[in-house]
Amino acid sequence: MGKFVADTGLQRTARLLNLVPFLSTHQGIEISTLSETFGVTEQQLIADLNTLWMCGLPGYTPLELIDLSFDSGSVTIWNAETLQNPRALNREESLCLLLGLGYLKQQLGIEEASLQASIEDLIQKIQSTFKSAFVSQVFADSSVSAGLRATLQKSISTRSAVAITYHSTSRDEINSRVVRPLEMRVEGSHEYLFAFCQTAQSHRTFRLDRIESIAHQIEEVESVSQVQARETPLSYQIEIKNRARDVVERFNLDPSISQLKREIQSFTASWLVREIMSFGGDVKLLAPIQARNQLVERSKCALEGYLR
Amino acid sequence: MASRKTERLINLTIALLATKRYLTKSEIFKNIEGYEGSLDSKERMFERDKDDLRTLGIEIEVGGTDPLFDDEPGYRIRPESYSFNIGALTGTEIALLSLAAEAWRGAALDFSAQSALVKLNSLGIESDFEALPALAPKLTQESANFLPIAAAIADTSPVRFSYLSKSLQTNLRHLLPYGLGSRSGIWYLVGFDNDRSELRTFRLDRILGEVERDTSAPNFTMPLDFNIVQFLDSHLFDPSEQALVSIRRDRGHALRQRAIDTTLGDEFDLCVVPFSDADRMRDLILWHGDDVVVQSPEYLRTIVITALETLVHVHG
Known part of the structure; x- marks a missing residue:
């Protein structure tokens, strides 16, 4: 196994060596399809083909x-027998496949024993x-089921609706x-679904790993013209007393700032109060005073549970 | 890279692959297009070309050309080592491999996923996706350090990097990297920490800047019994303890999901919840306010009460 390829200039040579076997099994392929497969522009691909044309066995x-x-816009290749077998997998490709396979195996149910084997x-x-x-x-593992993702992809492409049960952690509700799913995206280490929620009659974002179950919805989704405007977040002043890294990660703050007094934004006061309570005094809520009072009340209520 | 150099590398590959015997340097310079200039510059060109082909993972075999006069070495590429060969593959297997590569699309191994897919599709075997259930796998690892770390593990090469400490300080760490694994979307690097003489776990998202090879330290020997999955299970996610907690009806879902036993009550249900880290468990219980009350173990009850008292004191 060779080294991990670092020199991007060599990537062109690697691409040309991969191009020959691919063309050999895809005679007559369109240039546009080919450039898409190899992730390069058509112009670059034509330059690649022109270079290949100059290559061959000694004698030339x-x-x-x-x-x-x-x-004609479609590519045919002859006289390339020496290079026509695809190259052995390099280490990065092997790693990519090994991790992908291991992950796929976890995603298959026990009823798929033969695929697992x-x-x-x-x-x-x-x-x-x-x-x-x-x-x-x-x-590698993932907290999102590959089956769930497949159902969502299908629903996006067919513009159909799905029924989900969702664990809203900020409100502690299921x-x-x-x-109606519109788009999936990755932010940080989590995946999100952006969808029109028929139940709430507005656009909502859902974290994929918090969707507990999913089913296709047969009924037609009514089209809705009015979309609720997004509320503006409230800002809160906090002071970090301890466990700074945990605080920075939880509230998505810039870790390169060493300041202990910070401002954070939140749409819901109750979520913010819960988050600060979970730090057990390592974060102090400075303002606004209403939220601070709410926090003290909740803490006292919780303490009463231990006096009974 | 200039087209001429690419051309020469391809021509060299073709000639070394096609030959049944070793080709000497003088044969190569005479017959393969692109080697020009003085003998010295041809030699330098050839040395660089060999290095480049090896970087691409192409093994060049060096051997004697004549059993009687072994003074001049010869070169060839064995088709067996050059070609894709992991045995005969079925359409279902091609589909599984393709899905495995697809999982990396848009993530850290995107480039390699694409070239692996090209190679799989070049085999001329029709993939049979019908044989698989509907799956859309996706791995979300995007860290630029992912490949360098995996490479260092494979090469058993020590590394160094800056790491964000608990108090947001940046510390330089030296590590013998043993394994890389993820749990719930968070990636962990596990290795032997030379400065602290013990196994340590690092989160990839807390590594600042680049992970570099520590060239001042020698390569290490990978412990034979190291297994990343087992390590993460037993060190980070071992639910060795159990808490008995009262949870208000229709509340505390995050805890209920982990519960292994639930006794229904009127206002509160009684749940047995396994946990691995008492501090994390305390945080989760505090989050739920008066919806969750710890019954046992006693020490967990005590740290929750202390934290609630601190909260009142700090904010009162």
Whole structure:
């Protein structure tokens, strides 16, 4: 196994070596499809093909050179037998497949025993090209079910609605909603669904790992013209007394600022009070006074539970 | 890189792959297009080209050309080591491998996922997605340090990096990287901390800047019994203790999800909740205010009460 490829200039050579076997099994492919597959512009791809055309076996007469035709917009290749087998997986590609397979295996249910066995077999095969036992050292998982994501993708592409049960942690509630999924995105280490919530009649964002169950909704979703405007967040003053890293991470603050008194934004006072309570005094809520009073009240109420 | 250099590298690869015997340097310079200038500059060109092909993962075999006169070494690339070969693959297996690569789209291994997919699609085996359930796997790791760390683990090479401490200080850490793994979307680097002489766990999102190879330290030997999954399970997520907590009806869902036993009551249900870290458990209980009351163990009850008293005192 070679080193991890760092020199991006060499990436072009690697791409050309991958291009030949791909063309050999995809004769007549459109240039546009090809450039998409390789993640380069059409212009770059044509430059690649022009370079390949100059390559071949020593002698470099038409008998030895790779022959390509791509004038018509579709690409055909001949006389490239020496390079026509795809190259061995490099270490990054092997790592990518090994981690992906391990993760896929966790996502399959027990009823998929034969697929699980196939995955295990593939892991062994790829692993055998490594000197060290890589699989026991690198491991990927996800808190989002791949089946859930597939259902959401389908619903986005077919513009259909789904019924979900959602754990709203900020309110400590589990509720059922009918939503029309619009888009999925990754922010930080979490994935989010942006959807029109029919139940709330407005656009909402849901964290994928908090969707507890999902089912296709057969009924037609009514189109809704009015969309609720987003409320503006309130700002709160806090003072970090201890566990600064935890505080910074919880409230998404800039860790490079060493200031202990900070301002944070929140849409709901009750969520903010709960979050600050969970720090057990390591964060002090300075203002506003109403929220501070609420915090003291809640703490006293909780203490009473221990006096009974 | 200039096209001429790319051309020469491809021509060299083709010639070394096609040959049945070792090619000597003079044969290479004479027959392969692109080697120009004085013998000295040809030699330098060839040395760089060999390094470049090795960087691309292409193994160049060096051997004698003549059993009687082994003074000049020869070069070749074995088709077996050059080609993709992990045994015969079925359409279902191609589909599984493709899904595995797709999981990395847009994440840290995006580039390699794409080239792996190209190679899989070049095999000329029709993938059979019908054989699989509807799955859309996605790994969200985007850290630029992911690959360098994985490479250092594979090479058993010590690393150093800046790490955000509990009090937001930046500390330089030296580590023998043993493993890299994720739990609930958070990635952990586990290794032997040379400064502290023990195994330590680091969160990838708390590493500041780049992870670098620590060239001042020698390569290490990977302990044979190290397993990242087992390590994370037993050190970070081992629910070795159980708390008995009263949870108000229709409340405390985060705790209820973890409960292994629930006895229904009138206003409060009684739940048995396993936990691994008492401080984290205390934080979670505090979050729920008067909806959750700890019954046992006694020490957990005490730290929750102390924290509530502190909250009143600090804000009163």
